[in-house]
Amino acid sequence: MGRPPRLTDAELLTVAVMQAVLGFVSEARWLRFARRHLAAEFPYLPGQSGYNKRLRAANTLISRFIRTLARDTDLWHDDVWIVDSTPVECARSRPTAKRSDLAGWAAYSYCPSHSRFFWGLRLHLICTPGGLPIAWALANPKIDEREVLTDMLLHDADLLTSHPRQTVIGDKGYVSQHLDTFMADHGLSVLRPSYRNRKPRPGEHLLKPIRQLIESVNDTLKGQLDLERHGARTPAGVLARIGQRILALTTAIWHNRTNNAPITRSLIAYDH
Numbered sequence: 001m002g003r004p005p006r007l008t009d010a011e012l013l014t015v016a017v018m019q020a021v022l023g024f025v026s027e028a029r030w031l032r033f034a035r036r037h038l039a040a041e042f043p044y045l046p047g048q049s050g051y052n053k054r055l056r057a058a059n060t061l062i063s064r065f066i067r068t069l070a071r072d073t074d075l076w077h078d079d080v081w082i083v084d085s086t087p088v089e090c091a092r093s094r095p096t097a098k099r100s101d102l103a104g105w106a107a108y109s110y111c112p113s114h115s116r117f118f119w120g121l122r123l124h125l126i127c128t129p130g131g132l133p134i135a136w137a138l139a140n141p142k143i144d145e146r147e148v149l150t151d152m153l154l155h156d157a158d159l160l161t162s163h164p165r166q167t168v169i170g171d172k173g174y175v176s177q178h179l180d181t182f183m184a185d186h187g188l189s190v191l192r193p194s195y196r197n198r199k200p201r202p203g204e205h206l207l208k209p210i211r212q213l214i215e216s217v218n219d220t221l222k223g224q225l226d227l228e229r230h231g232a233r234t235p236a237g238v239l240a241r242i243g244q245r246i247l248a249l250t251t252a253i254w255h256n257r258t259n260n261a262p263i264t265r266s267l268i269a270y271d272h
Helices: 009-021 027-037 048-056 059-071 094-099 145-154 157-162 177-185 204-224 235-258
Strands: 080-091 107-111 116-127 133-139 167-169 189-191
Touching: 009 027, 009 048, 009 059, 009 235, 027 048, 048 235, 059 133, 059 235, 080 094, 080 107, 080 145, 080 204, 080 235, 116 145, 116 204, 116 235, 133 145, 133 235, 145 157, 145 177, 177 189, 204 235
Parallel strands: 080 167, 167 189
Antiparallel strands: 080 116, 107 116, 116 133
């Protein structure tokens, strides 16, 4: 309905990926840079408010294109998934947390792996050992990781039908008889370490190097793509900016696998 946008959806996604890869946290600074150096590629770029509005309205488009790129790589058919969650801080001061539109969704929580308290959300990520994002979700940090995992799989039935007999590797946070039963009922198997006071599971000693893979994926999202410096203050804004960074990671992996690059998750191919 109405006039077609002067900036197409394809151009919007391209600009969003370039912003994330080049490390521009501020949208205003990124648009100033793009107008100066990328005028030939993008004759029209909206103002900061217009760009932000288009990006927030493109949440469904971003998620769809992440899946499109993921399906176009050989890593999509990997029979092993790794699942984990990581904090996404959204505010620090008490007044900011109280007046934020995220209040009620975001909450205070403690992250044992980082030994710190935070106010925000948790990013739950299912990826392949090569780092390719398969599915992701943002949830209140007080919600149990096992509940989020089951909901992610139930609300994305295509994953279960297209990946039968999949092996899912997690940490001790996914220890649950209910989760094991759910996975078995849907043709999936779970590998995770056991608690210290329980008998070690078969092959448990082999999980430690594999578990480090998703930690390195989280480090790429936080260290190179500024996951925690998203700056969003609304639910739609957080979804768009986290999706923007996951799309940038997926794009880099798709590019590297297509061109047979030696390092699958390298962002070097884009940083110039």
